[in-house]
Amino acid sequence: xxxxLQINGTAREVDVDAAKPLLWVVRDxxxxxxxxxxxxxxxxxxxxxxxxxxxMRSCSVPAAAMVGRQITTIEGLQGPAARAVQQAWxxxxxxxxxxxxxxxxxxxxxxLAANPAPSDADIDAAMAGNICRCGTYVRIRRAIHRAAExxxxxx
Numbered sequence: 001x002x003x004x005l006q007i008n009g010t011a012r013e014v015d016v017d018a019a020k021p022l023l024w025v026v027r028d029x030x031x032x033x034x035x036x037x038x039x040x041x042x043x044x045x046x047x048x049x050x051x052x053x054x055x056m057r058s059c060s061v062p063a064a065a066m067v068g069r070q071i072t073t074i075e076g077l078q079g080p081a082a083r084a085v086q087q088a089w090x091x092x093x094x095x096x097x098x099x100x101x102x103x104x105x106x107x108x109x110x111x112l113a114a115n116p117a118p119s120d121a122d123i124d125a126a127m128a129g130n131i132c133r134c135g136t137y138v139r140i141r142r143a144i145h146r147a148a149e150x151x152x153x154x155x
Contacts, residue, residue, distance in 0.1 A: 001017065001018045002014070002015045003063060003064055004067065006069065006071060007030065007072075007073065007076070008032075008075060008076025014030065016029060016063055018063075021063065022058040022061050022062070022066055026049070026071075032073050034074035035049055035058060035074060036100070038059075038100070038131070041059070042129075043129070045057065045107060045129045046102070046103045047059040048103035050077075050109075051071055053070070053113065055107045074102040077106065077109060079109075081109045081110075081112040084151045085108045085144070086105065087150055088143040088144070088146035088150060089101070091143075091146060092139055092143045094139045094143045095136070096134035097134050099133070100131060100132045100134075104127070108127065108140070108143070108144050110126070111123065111126035111127070111144065112144065112147055116151050116152065117152070120141065123144050123145075127140065127144075
């Protein structure tokens with residue numbers, strides 16, 4: 001089935017099975033490998049992308065269901081919240097192995113775009129579906145607070 005997906009601001013036509021998960025279309029058919037496969041059941045967050053600005057697990061949604069929606073992968077993430085999150089991740093050396101980080105960054109950027117001054121409880125709720133096997137949760141939370149500070153113009 002031929003479908004056209006709006007990914008990172010560009011219309012991309014693919015010929016895929018209607019039930020094929022968006023994750024595999026993005027990775028295998030379009031070659032954007034920043035979005036990771038973790039569990040395949042939408043429980044770990046490694047495959048997080050934005051759909052119409054909201055974080056979504058791409059491993060469990062059929063690509064055909066995304067026609068007409070705006071999809072953003074880690075490769076296309078931009079804007080003030082995205083830049084602040086990326087800078088905070090670097091400033092605070094968040095990454096350990098790095099495998100989960102694209103999903104973590106996508107969830108954090110969506111949180112800060114919606115709530116530029118999140119509390120610890122807000123962060124915990126927004127990030128609850130993102131698993132880090134290295135256990136960098138304390139650094140992730142600290143980096144989200146740092147990103148919020150950067151968004152407010154803090155140095």
